[in-house]
Amino acid sequence: MDPTRSDAFLSFVHDWSDTAESAAATAGRLARLTPAQRNRRALTHPAELTWFVLDALTDLSIDARRRDLTEAEELAAFVEQHAAAAPLRDPADYPAMTLRARAAREHGNALRQKDQVTEALVAFERAAALYDSSPAAARDSAAMLRGIGLVQHQLQDSLAGIAKIRAAAALFEEVGDQGGVALSLLYEASVLYEADDPASAAPLFRRALHIARELGDEPLQAALQGNLAHCAVWAGQLAVAVAFFHSAMTLYEKHGMLTDRPRLLWGLARVVGEQGRIDEAL
Numbered sequence: 001m002d003p004t005r006s007d008a009f010l011s012f013v014h015d016w017s018d019t020a021e022s023a024a025a026t027a028g029r030l031a032r033l034t035p036a037q038r039n040r041r042a043l044t045h046p047a048e049l050t051w052f053v054l055d056a057l058t059d060l061s062i063d064a065r066r067r068d069l070t071e072a073e074e075l076a077a078f079v080e081q082h083a084a085a086a087p088l089r090d091p092a093d094y095p096a097m098t099l100r101a102r103a104a105r106e107h108g109n110a111l112r113q114k115d116q117v118t119e120a121l122v123a124f125e126r127a128a129a130l131y132d133s134s135p136a137a138a139r140d141s142a143a144m145l146r147g148i149g150l151v152q153h154q155l156q157d158s159l160a161g162i163a164k165i166r167a168a169a170a171l172f173e174e175v176g177d178q179g180g181v182a183l184s185l186l187y188e189a190s191v192l193y194e195a196d197d198p199a200s201a202a203p204l205f206r207r208a209l210h211i212a213r214e215l216g217d218e219p220l221q222a223a224l225q226g227n228l229a230h231c232a233v234w235a236g237q238l239a240v241a242v243a244f245f246h247s248a249m250t251l252y253e254k255h256g257m258l259t260d261r262p263r264l265l266w267g268l269a270r271v272v273g274e275q276g277r278i279d280e281a282l
Contacts, residue, residue: 022052023050023052023053023055023056024056026048026053026056027053027054027056027057027059027060028056028060030048030053030057030078031057031060031064031071031075035074035078038078039078042078042082046085049082049085051099054079054082054083054099054103055099055102057075057078057079058075058076058079058102058103058106060075061073061075061076061079061106061110062106062109065109065110065113066219066255066256066257067256067257069110069113069114070114072110072113073107073110073111073114073116075110076103076106076107076109076110076111077107077110079103079106079107080100080103080104080107080123080126083099083100083103084100097130097131098140100130101127101130101131101140101144102127102140104123104124104126104127104130105123105124105127105140105143105144105147107123108120108121108122108123108124108126108127108144108147108151109147111123112147112150112151112154115154117151117154117155120147120151121148121151121155124144124147124148124151127144128144128148131144138171138174138175139171139172139175139177139180141171142167142168142169142171142172142175142177142180142184143168143180145164145165145167145168145171146164146165146168146169146183146184146187148164149161149162149163149164149165149167149168149187150165150187150191152164153191153194158191158194158195161191162188162191162192165184165187165188165191166184166188168180168184169181169184169185169188172184178211178214178215179211179215179217179220181208181211182207182208182211182212182215182217182220183208183220185204185205185207185208185211186204186205186208186220186223186224186227188204189201189202189204189205189208189227190227192204193227193230193231198230198231198234198235199234199235201227201231202228202231202235205224205227205228205231206228208220208224209221209224209225209228212224218251218254218255219251219255219257221251222247222248222251222252222255222257223248223257225244225245225247225248225251226244226245226248226252228244229241229242229244229245229248232244
């Protein structure tokens with residue numbers, strides 16, 4: 001008999017789904033509170049902060065990075081603070097260290113995007129120590145490795161940063177995570193672009209865009225099209241740049257990606273200005 005058709009298994013799946021759905025609703029309510037209100041709630045209702053709720057809050061922190069970096073960092077800090085004390089009875093066999101490591105890693109990512117690179121590196125080191133102390137999924141380790149690489153670049157050690165990002169991409173490739181590969185390519189290309197080498201960056205952006213289109217990942221497509229637009233500006237391909245800018249902006253608006261929108265608008269204004277359409281640029 002197929003064990004996945006047993007009454008016991010189906011009951012487990014039903015309970016798991018109900019618990020996850022309830023946790024997502026609780027996480028949403030917590031995310032809408034101010035940091036002070038959220039901390040008070042944690043003191044008065046500590047039983048709410050289950051593994052499911054904290055994991056859902058981590059997802060909300062990641063999502064917030066597209067529109068509000070302060071909100072993203074505050075949520076990530078809250079999760080990391082409370083992850084160590086989270087009741088792990090649901091699911092009982094989920095390794096505590098993995099939750100705590102993910103919380104530290106995403107806190108590091110939020111800090112990195114706020115340019116608080118020293119604090120970000122410390123958070124990534126906390127995650128690394130946790131991963132070293134407990135078995136962890138390869139993709140989690142790869143994501144942490146990529147984060148460290150980005151911080152190394154921001155600390156002016158771009159060669160070491162690129163090496164880390166490439167190592168992360170290899171791990172993602174090994175486990176068949178094409179989304180992870182695409183994001184690693186985007187970050188490696190971004191490092192090259194910021195190091196004044198857009199000619200080397202553009203092919204990596206294009207490879208990542210091909211993967212993102214295959215995956216149907218529109219937010220990633222938007223980020224890549226925006227970067228390819230900047231590369232096209234550098235190459236003097238203004239018509240190509242405008243096409244990429246407009247495609248990216250459409251997806252930015254669709255998915256509420258507010259944090260990157262000003263940079264994209266500035267790039268588009270620059271192109272329009274170089275084409276002599278000054279009124280539009282202004």
